[in-house]
Structures are given as structure tokens and as C-alpha cells.
Amino acid sequence: MRVGILTGGGDCPGLNAVIRAVVRVGLGYGHEHVGIRRGWRGLLEGTTIPLDMRSVSGILPRGGTILGTSRTNPYKRDGGPEQCMRMMGELGLDALVAIGGEDTLGVADKLHKEHGMKVVGVPKTIDNDLSGTDFTFGFDTAVQIATEAIDRLHTTAESHDRVMVCEVMGRHAGWIALYAGLAGGADQILIPERPANVADVIETVLARHRRGKDFSIIVVSEGVVLDQDQLQEAELDEFGHPRLSQGSVGERLGQHIKDKTGFDTRVTVLGHIQRGGTPTAHDRVLSTRFGANAARLVEKGRFGHMVALRGNEIVDVPLADAVAELKTVPDAVFRIAEPFFG
Ligand code: F6P
Numbered sequence: 001m002r003v004g005i006l007t008g009g010g011d012c013p014g015l016n017a018v019i020r021a022v023v024r025v026g027l028g029y030g031h032e033h034v035g036i037r038r039g040w041r042g043l044l045e046g047t048t049i050p051l052d053m054r055s056v057s058g059i060l061p062r063g064g065t066i067l068g069t070s071r072t073n074p075y076k077r078d079g080g081p082e083q084c085m086r087m088m089g090e091l092g093l094d095a096l097v098a099i100g101g102e103d104t105l106g107v108a109d110k111l112h113k114e115h116g117m118k119v120v121g122v123p124k125t126i127d128n129d130l131s132g133t134d135f136t137f138g139f140d141t142a143v144q145i146a147t148e149a150i151d152r153l154h155t156t157a158e159s160h161d162r163v164m165v166c167e168v169m170g171r172h173a174g175w176i177a178l179y180a181g182l183a184g185g186a187d188q189i190l191i192p193e194r195p196a197n198v199a200d201v202i203e204t205v206l207a208r209h210r211r212g213k214d215f216s217i218i219v220v221s222e223g224v225v226l227d228q229d230q231l232q233e234a235e236l237d238e239f240g241h242p243r244l245s246q247g248s249v250g251e252r253l254g255q256h257i258k259d260k261t262g263f264d265t266r267v268t269v270l271g272h273i274q275r276g277g278t279p280t281a282h283d284r285v286l287s288t289r290f291g292a293n294a295a296r297l298v299e300k301g302r303f304g305h306m307v308a309l310r311g312n313e314i315v316d317v318p319l320a321d322a323v324a325e326l327k328t329v330p331d332a333v334f335r336i337a338e339p340f341f342g
Contacts, residue, residue, distance in 0.1 A: 001031045001094040003298055005051060007065040008039030008072075008104030012124045012138030013279035014287035015099060016059040016066055021291025022097050022122075023056045029299045034091060039100070040107060041072035043084045048091060060284060063277040073238040074107060085115045094118065095298045101125035101136075102323050103239040105306060109319035112304040120297045121306030121319050122290045126275055129173035132322035133308035137290060140282040142169065142274040143179040146219075149270055150184030153217055161214040163205055163257050163265040167250030169274050170221035171241065173328045176274065181219035182337050188216070189337055190253075192223035193328045198256045204342045205261055218257075222269075224249050228256060289314050 005022055007015050023033050033051035036042040049055070049067070059066055074080030088096065098108040099122040111117035123130045126142035146168045153164040166186075168176045174191020181189035188204045190196045205216045226249060254267040279287065286309065293307040293314045305316040 001029075001298065002034065002092050003031045004034045004036050004043070004048075004088070004091065004093040004096040005067065006036035006039055006042060006096065006098055007067045007069045007124070008098065008100035008107075009069060009124070010071075010101070010126075011064050011069050011275060012126050013063045013141040013275070013277060014137035014283040015064065015124065016062045017279060017284050017287035018099050018122050018124075018137070018291040018294070019051070019066065020056040020059050021288045022295050023051050023053070025292040025295040026298065027053060029295065031295065031298065034093065035067045036096075038068040038070040039072055039104065040074045040084065041070045042067075043087050044072065044074055044077065044080060046087050046090060060288075061278045063279065071103065071237050071239065073103065075110065076238050081111055081115055084111060085117065088117065095120065095303065097122060097294050097298065099124050101127075102130055102326065105130075105319055106323040109304070109323055112319065118301075118303040120294050120303060121322065122294050123306055123308060123322060126176065127170055127173055128175040129326045129328065130322050131325055131327045132306060132317040134311065135286065135309050137283045137287040138275075138279070139175065140286070141277075141280045142176050143183065144280050145274050145277075146176055146180030146270055147183040149268065149273075150180060150186060150217060150219065153268060154184070157215040157217060160264065163216045163218065163254070163261070163263050165218045165220060165250045165254040165257070165265065165267045167220050167222055167248055167267065167269040169270070171223040172326050174221045174223075174334075175329060177219050177221040178329055178334060178337060182340070184217070184219070185340065186217045186219040188218045188341050190218070190220040190224045191329055191334065192221050192225070194334065196220075196224045196226050198226050198228045198253065201253065202257055202260045205257060205263065207342050209263075218253065220250055220253055222249060226252060226256070
């Protein structure tokens with residue numbers, strides 16, 4: 001079988017480890033592999049690189065993706081889906097492994113259902129907001145980076161009696177903020193799933209001061225909307241997601257805290273630091289297990305499915321399960337953090 005591999009959407013630590021595992025395990029089945037450049041854009045344009053034992057050598061610990069990525073949506077191009085199918089034929093591909101998040105896998109699901117594309121999915125996102133799997137690879141690395149940052153902010157906050165606001169990624173789901181906030185002992189965590197009441201945050205900070213704690217650490221997801229915010233129209237990407245880089249919720253929250261308390265308040269926006277660089281050992285192992293099982297799904301002809309983690313087992317689920325709805329933080333899970341606030 002000749003198998004194409006593509007990575008789509010935002011990059012994520014562990015993508016290369018997946019590519020390596022698909023190739024190494026696939027070679028054992030007698031598959032040959034073709035790397036599609038820059039996500040769905042590469043399939044539309046037919047831009048590829050050879051993928052063999054040699055080209056995946058040494059990439060296990062490397063961040064990013066050797067294939068490149070994009071947020072191109074073939075369904076936003078005239079004749080895009082048909083062009084993808086035509087290219088599958090022209091490149092002589094018998095199957096495709098699509099490594100991506102909700103958007104990339106949503107396209108894979110549609111191409112499978114509407115055009116019979118022989119595609120297998122691998123769930124990727126640092127945000128961990130994909131349904132159908134307990135965890136996505138990349139999340140552990142992002143949490144580790146954010147936790148280390150919070151630990152570092154703690155010591156400088158304490159030395160200077162400062163309020164430190166730490167903004168982490170998480171457009172629609174607060175998993176990174178919750179896990180890193182819990183691990184780093186944050187005094188307040190704000191996530192997009194819950195109303196963000198600025199007065200409550202300020203009261204938390206003031207209460208800490210009243211009991212002699214002159215510093216505070218507030219962790220906020222980038223996707224949080226503050227109750228004091230004026231809603232503005234954000235620019236949308238090809239999948240209809242707002243681009244959040246136009247202003248930082250952390251900066252706005254920090255300003256409110258400073259204005260209302262007079263305390264010295266500083267803001268750190270972690271941004272793409274959380275997405276770049278080498279994956280944790282946990283993510284390397286998860287990516288390798290996902291990639292190896294994706295090669296097995298191709299071999300078995302389980303198209304229209306995605307590999308997933310359930311408990312500690314790798315299973316496969318229909319792509320539709322992964323993209324039906326976003327996996328946001330349930331209230332009961334968030335409540336685990338609440339006793340540690342303040
Ligand atoms: O979906 C992953 C993610 O890292 C989000 O947390 C973030 O909002 C978004 O991608 C940013 O993407 P980019 O900088 O690639 O536009």
C-alpha cells in the first residue's frame with residue numbers, strides 16, 4: 001500500500017514522533033509512504049516529500065512537523081474536495097493518515113463520508129479539546145511548560161509582592177489552564193467554559209493580602225471573555241475560529257487588578273512557547289502508540305476511524321465521534337481546583 005501522511009492545523013509537540021511511528025510500523029507491513037506538505041494545502045497542490053526509514057531517522061524528539069502544516073480548508077476552495085480525491089489518484093495513494101485536531105479531522109470525516117476517501121485519523125492538539133479520546137498528544141508538553149512557567153513566576157512574585165497573571169493557550173477549552181494551574185498551585189484559574197467575574201478575581205487577591213499573602217498567581221486561558229470586556233468582532237480563520245492574537249485577555253485582566261487594588265501587577269503571555277520545542281517523554285510515548293496503531297488501522301482497512309486513548313488502552317473510534325463536539329472542561333472537574341483558590 002502507498003500511504004500519504006499529512007499534518008494539519010496548529011503544530012504540536014509529538015507530530016514528528018507520530019510520523020516516525022506510522023512509517024516505521026507501516027514499513028513492517030510493507031507500506032510505502034509519501035509526506036504531504038502543509039496539511040490539506042499540500043494535497044490540493046500535490047506537494048510531497050519522500051518518507052522512508054532515513055527521512056524519519058532522528059525526528060522522535062523534535063518539535064514541530066517535518067511535513068509543515070497549514071489551516072487550509074479544502075471545503076472553502078471551489079472544487080476542493082474533488083481536487084483532493086483527484087490528487088490521491090495522481091499520487092497513487094491507497095490511503096491517507098491525517099494527523100490533526102477538530103478541523104483537520106472534520107475535513108477527513110467529510111471526505112471519507114462524501115467521497116469515500118480511505119483516511120485514518122490521529123488526534124492532535126495541545127488544547128486537549130477533542131472528543132473521542134481521553135487525551136491528545138502535545139497536551140502534556142504544553143502543561144509541563146506552563147507549570148514550569150508558573151513555578152518560576154511564583155518565586156519572583158513572592159520576592160516582589162506582586163500579582164502575576166499568566167495567560168496560557170486554550171481557545172475554547174481550559175484544560176491547559178486547569179492542569180497547569182493545579183500543578184503550579186495557582187490562586188485563581190479562569191477558563192473559557194465558566195463566566196469570568198473580574199470582581200471575584202480581585203476579591204481573591206485582596207483576601208490573600210488580608211491574610212498576609214502579598215503575592216498572587218492568576219492563570220487565565222486565552223479564550224476567556226471577561227465580564228467587563230466589550231465584545232469585539234474578531235477576525236476568523238478558514239475554519240471559522242476567531243484569531244485571538246489581537247489582544248490579550250491577560251493584559252486586560254492585569255490592568256483591572258492593578259486599577260482596583262493598586263498592587264504591582266505583571267502579565268506573562270506564554271503563547272507559542274507552549275507549542276514549540278521537544279515533546280515530554282509522555283507525549284513521545286503517546287505519539288508513538290498513536291502512530292503505530294494508525295499504521296495498523298490502515299493495514300486493517302479501518303478507514304473513517306481515528307486512534308484514541310481510553311484509559312490506558314489505544315482503541316479506534318469513528319472520526320465523527322472526535323468532531324461531533326468539543327471536549328470542554330466539565331464543571332465537576334473544574335471544582336477539584338476550587339478549594340485551592342485564594
Ligand atoms: O488549537 C491550538 C492552538 O494552539 C490554540 O490554543 C490557539 O488559540 C491557536 O492554536 C493559535 O494558533 P495559531 O497561532 O497557529 O494561529
